[in-house]
Amino acid sequence: MLNLKVGGVPEHFNYPWYITLKNKEYTKHNINLRWQDFPGGTGAMCKALRAGDIDIAIVLTEGIIKDIIEGNPSKITQTFVKTPLVWGIHVGAKSKFEKIDDLENATVAISRYGSGSHLMAIVNAHNNGWDIQKLKFKVVGNLQGGINALTNGDADYFMWEHFTTKPLVDNGTFRRLGDCPTPWPCFVVAVRDEVLENNFNEVKKVLDIINNCTADFKEIKSIDETLATRYEQQLEDIREWLSITEWNDGLPVSEELITEIQNKMISFNVIEKSEDSGKLIRNMYI
Missing domain, CATH: 3.40.190.10 (Periplasmic binding protein-like II)
Structure with a gap:
């Protein structure tokens, strides 16, 4: 069985991971996926990817773009939440x-x-x-x-x-x-280059499983009440959040999107210059 470690913030965006792990959906495909909370956010996850402490991260788009440009040996494989944060x-x-x-x-x-x-x-x-x-x-x-x-x-x-x-x-x-x-889709999935090189099909299976869950996430019975209880939120706040949040619809991340985001980041002085967007992403669906 392949061991893979995925990290993300302990927030409502990532509840689909909890559902799929609880249902042992990865185990059925001979993948032992383990989740790690990162309350420190994207900066901490970028560090963990670099160190090899996690294999997959659900990170903020702007943070991982900047870190890959600065040498993080990882690729963006898809958006996770396509609406702004x-x-x-x-x-x-x-x-x-x-x-x-x-x-x-x-x-x-x-x-x-x-x-x-x-x-x-x-x-x-x-x-x-x-x-x-x-x-x-x-x-x-x-x-x-x-x-x-x-x-x-x-x-x-x-x-x-x-x-x-x-x-x-x-x-x-x-x-x-x-x-x-955020003036861009907020969360993306980043995967270490070494893992993509050695376990491409398994990573693709992980993404297929989570995308299948997020596609129907809002239709899950009483999901608003479940999230309100788990994350100690008011029910009306969770309902508002659900109404403005859209997950990835299975489409690959495009070079055009990453280029557009990089150009905005340059205009905001978040990065000094852009990188070839093709070097920042790995399309899982070619």
Whole structure:
């Protein structure tokens, strides 16, 4: 049996993986797939891919593109969630800041450099016409680190997925000053080159299984109630999230899409120059 390790954030986007693992769908094809939570997000997963600690990662598009350009020996095999991710812009409950404009010279908490919270802070700054070179960052590791930093005054604002942090807004830990959606599909599947080289068919089978699950995910009986309970969310928030979220429909990721995203990332000063998009992806369906 082939051992494969897959990593992702412990959030509602990845519940289809839980379902397919619980149903032992990979085992039926002689694949021992093991899941690892990465509360630290994309930056932590990029590091784990580089180290060979995981074989497959469900990562933020902007983060893995930047890391592959910088030498991560992995390829993007497909989009996982094709709709944008909505990043909430949060301050602490007792913060003096009242609106996004107030944050121009403030310190932003990020999970780590190269993470979504880091790169989207740059996108947000660009959107607001701020000088990106003057952004100040405080590395906090994960969501709990962001909570601590904003509560203790070690940082001024923190960007994290809107619905994941909604309970913290509801209970008064955070105040949300606004949102910043990603200008591209938010999650992709990245696989280490070595694994693609040696186990291409098995990886394709894994993707076929998860794509089959996500295709019907919204039709699963009482899925909204299941997600609300598991992720401690209000039912109306989960229903809103489901209404704006679309998973991959089985189509391969195109060079044109990756080129378009790279061009946007250059305009946001997230990357300095683009790479041949064909070198960043591996089409599983040729």
